[in-house]
Amino acid sequence: MSKTDFPLSIDSRPVYGVFEMRAGKHHLMIADAEGAEALLDLATAAPADLWAKTHIIYIPKTTGKKYLGKLQALSPDQFYAGPSYEAAKQRIADTFSKAHMGLQVYLAGTEGLMGQAMYAATSAGIPHTAIQTEHRGSTARRMQCVHCKGITEDVTHDPFICSHCGLNLFVRDHYSRRMAAFQGVCIDAEDPGNVPKSVGLFK
Amino acid sequence: MSAGTAKLNVTVAEVKPINDLVTRFKFIRTDGGELPTFSGGAHTVVEMQDDGFTRLNPYSLMSDPADRDAYMISVRRDDQGRGGSKFMHSKVAEGLEMVISNPVNLFSLDLRAKKHLMIAGGIGITPFMAQMQQLAATNGHFELHYSVRTASLGSYAEQLSERFPNRVNIYHDDLGQAIDLENLLIGQPLGTHIYICGPKGMIDWVRGKAAALGWPREAIHYEEFLAPASGKPFEVRLAISNKTIQVGENQSLLEALEANDVDAPYLCRGGACGQCETAVVECDGELIHRDHWLSDEQHRAGKLIMPCVSRFDGKTLVLDR
Amino acid sequence: MTIQFNDETFRDDFSFKNSPAAIKRFPFPFHEDSYMYSVNLEPHTKTRPGSPFEFAFDVDEHYVSEMKDRAVTLADDPLRCQSLPHMTLAGWDLLEYIMEAKARDYPDLFSLTKDGNIWHWENKPLEIDQTFIFLDESTLPYGPMEYITRQTQGDFALLDQRDDNLWLDAGMITSQADWSLDFNVGMNFFEWHAPVPKANEMGIFVRALKFLLNLQQGAPARRLNWTMTVNPLLDTSPENYHKWGPMKTGLTIENIGSKQYLRVELQTLFRLPRSNAIAFPIRAYLCRFEDLMTVPKWGRRLHRVLRDIPDELATYKGFIDNKPLMLEYLSRFDDGAPTSDGIWPDEA
Missing domain, CATH: 3.10.20.30 (Beta-grasp domain)
Incomplete structure (x- = not known):
């Protein structure tokens, strides 16, 4: 069961688990912020030779240097820490393009990071059900405005204002793996200007 | 929906022995019309009127799925079986009118695959023959590894090697040849799907090895038809x-x-x-x-x-x- | 030609209208005086000549105008038509299925002649004359699914079958009941139905999926679904909800009969032979309340169905706010008399 307690939701909303060791000659771990803790927890149970077969891609976000030392101390075969998912994107694409069947993928941290890395992995041919995920840290959502298609990252309030077209959007649980985002839909279309008070739902 | 499947009335157009055990049957529509196309891996259920009762056996379609003039199946004689294959071998002759089902596919290709890796044993080759023709026509990337007991019992092995020289690998049991499975699996690019059709032992062997090497379940497809066994009434x-x-x-x-x-x-x-x-x-x-x-x-x-x-x-x- | 095609619009001045013959053949979706979700699938076989169930793909008086409306929607938002790369073969399957069916069922409107893989397609109502090579995308102006669905009424979803599930991997969706192809493409059966209330807990989708996974070549199926639309809009997409949503607020007891439409979807399901995918055409029929009321049975029944429908369903279908007004209007057409079974008008 997930470490983060998410409310019961609909079938399109992703559910997250807890990492377990899987057989494989190569392991790719992609994490952001507190997602580092999921990797470190796995390390307590993992066989010693795991890290020599592992490539870690880590985006610290607001955690700064907090986990960097501990992750490096695992002595992974390859280690990368970068400023954003965008910055790591080419490295991730390159890793998948050179990989072979049997590669194990572990994604940890925020939903936005896991969702985007999941899309990269499935596009490379790994079934989404074979990819392990573990949610840690912020529950802020990556939202797509269904009207202008713009993405707003780290949404914490419902409703919120689309950062691109400016419409008042309510936060749905309906989720697209292809967009790696939840759906935002205009809340005051039938009564323009009548927008309920925005509530902080995600942290 | 009602039982069974939509039916086709066909006439046996050719009965051709392939080797000591396997015979190939060709069906055309009795009314002279076109047969439906199908997808590689599909089977048809053949109705046999055998001595007063109806027997229905499934056989993989091995002909080109785009060929609407005829369907072909291959039947391996099983002397220990309940008689379906014996009926096909001994009672079915050119000109016989039979009823078969519309094609049904329980072993279809995953068309997202970046590469299709096919592993066949014995008569398990038949669904792959249709799949390879489908993929060849649509520029699909595939590779076949086919184990046969001996060269003379290797149905269609020669024909396939000739048609797809760089994609077909034949292994003869009697010469001690075997698939180097571990190395084969380790070398496959991301996005490869495996398809296995053959004896249960072969299916279990490939599935087990692939799982141990970390292959996802969804990338492994297999077809194992059990023939219903006889038993006490x-x-x-x-x-x-x-x-x-x-x-x-x-x-x-x-x-x-x-x-x-x-x-x-x-x-x-x-x-x-x-x-x-x-x-x-x-x-x-x-x-x-x-x-x-x-x-x-x-x-x-x-x-x-x-x-x-x-x-x-x-x-x-x-x-x- | 046997069908007189209307010159009409589904936007701006909304000049769409049904002829008396079109009203009479309207696929009214309620076979009894109440409604609840159900799988309600039946074989899609030739039934009731003249009805939308007569042929595999119904062509009616709205054909030409609906195709023009689709072209406008696509020009504005090409993402309404998408096909993931592995679905091209299913697109050819669909093209073949539709061309063969239309040429067979409407020989005065469409013709298909084949010389091996060189096919010649004539679509007289849309004035299209195309020679192309079957399975060669470069010989058509669009991909095969887009090409044929720009010439066929109704939305189309193509469902890939794998891992004991169905995947919404391609579609032409320009007249949908408020769902986004661009967002949903790639989802499995349970995911794309996730927002539908109640049906899941009733186990509807588990049963429907089991049925669909076993759908046979040569044995298509159909069902009716319905919703409500103010004005004869085809494009009730979430993308444009902020544009059409406000129309729902202008109803009065005086104008509801002419502005409120019952929107019925004839959903059909075909196993596609070459790809083993499933084609899922969703054909929408629109009829305004005052035209429906010309059939006394439908007036009585529509009132009873809407009166008893759970609020949750009315909310999901988007007409909860207008429900009291609808009932006020419809109650005038319900004298309490019994209604006959089945969806069709009583014979006079």
Whole structure:
């Protein structure tokens, strides 16, 4: 069961688990912020030779240097820490393009990071059900405005204002793996200007 | 929906022995029209009017799926079987009119695959012949590894090697040749799907090795048709239709249901697809489960039975049919 | 030509209208005086000549105008038509299925002649004359699915079958009941139905999926679904909800009969032979309340169905706010008399 307690939701909303060791000659771990803790927890149970077969891609976000030392101390075969998912994107694409069947993928941290890395992995041919995920840290959502298609990252309030077209959007649980985002839909279309008070739902 | 599948009336246009064990049959539509196209991996269920009762056996379609003039199947003679293959080998001749089902695919290609890796053993080659023709016509990336007992029993091995010289690898058991499975699997690019058709031992071997190497379950496809085994005759009471029927030694429970006009849906007739799943109302005796649809737990619980392949030994069996 | 095609619009001045013959053949979706979700699938076989169930793909008086409306929607938002790369073969399957069916069922409107893989397609109502090579995308102006669905009424979803599930991997969706292809493409059966209330807990989708996975070549199926639309809009997409949503607020007891439409979807399901995918055409029929009321049975029944429908369903279908007004209007057409079984008008 997930470490983060998410409310019961609909079938399109992703559910997250807890990492377990899987057989494989190569392991790719992609994490952001507190997602580092999921990797470190796995390390307590993992066989010693795991890290020599592992490539870690880590985006610290607001955690700064907090986990960097501990992750490096695992002595992974390859280690990368970068400023954003965008910055790591080419490295991730390159890793998948050179990989072979049997590669194990572990994604940890925020939903936005896991969702985007999941899309990269499935596009490379790994079934989404074979990819392990573990949610840690912020529950802020990556939202797509269904009207202008713009993405707003780290949404914490419902409703919120689309950062691109400016419409008042309510936060749905309906989720697209292809967009790696939840759906935002205009809340005051039938009564323009009548927008309920925005509530902080995600942290 | 109603039992079974939509039917096609066909005439046997050719009966061609391929080797000591395998014979190939060619069907054309009796009314002269075009046959439906199909997808590689599909089978058809052939109806055999054998000495007063109807036998329905599934066979993989091996012809080019885009060819609407004729279908081809290959049947391996099984002297230990209940007689379906013997019927095909001894009683089916050119000109015979038969009824077959529309194609049904329970072993289809995953068309997202960046590469299709096919592993065949013996007569398990037939679905791959259709799949390879489909992929060749659509620029698909595939590779076949085919194990045969001897060169003379290697149905279509030569023909395939000639047609696809760089994609077909043949292994002869009698020469001690075997697939180097571990290295084969390790080297496959991301996005490869494996397809296995052959004896149960081969399927288990490939699935086991792939799982140990970290291959995802969804990238491994296999087809194993169980032929229904013969067994002791038994009696069954049918709760819904209010009938008591006898299942003969060389008859499956599903065939007995059909012989008594009891509606029982089916697709594969080989314990794989789950269509004929039937609830057990009462059971005083032992259910002999032979399917690979129900889980071990469901087998133990004894609340369900797959009439296409499973049997019963005991005093009373009541089914929800 | 046997069909007189209307010159009409589904936007701006909304000049769409049904002829008396079109009203009479409207696929009214309620076979009894109440409604609840159900799988309600039946074989899609030739039934009732003249009805939308007569042929595999119904062509009616709205054909030409609906195709023009689709072209406008696509020009504005090409993402309404998408096909993931592995679905091209299913697109050819669909093209073949539709061309063969239309040429067979409407020989005065469409013709298909084949010389091996060189096919010649004539679509007289849309004045299209195309020679192309079957399975060669470069010989058509669009991909095969887009090409044929720009010439066929109704939305189309193509469902890939794998891992004991169905995947919404391609579609032409320009007249949908408020769902986004661009967002949903790639989802499995349970995911794309996730927002539908109640049906899931009723086990509807588990049963429907089991049925669909076993759908056979040569044995298509159909069902009716319905919703409500103010004005004869085809494009009730979420993308444009902020544009059409406000229309729902202008109803009065005086104008509801002419502005409120019952929107019925004839959903059909075909196993596609070459790809083993499933084609899922969703054909929408629109009829305004006052036209429906010309059939006394439908007036009585529509009132009773809407009166008894759970609020949750009315909310999901988007007409909860207008429900009291609808009932006020419809109650005038319900004298309490019994209604006959089935969806069709009583014979006079």
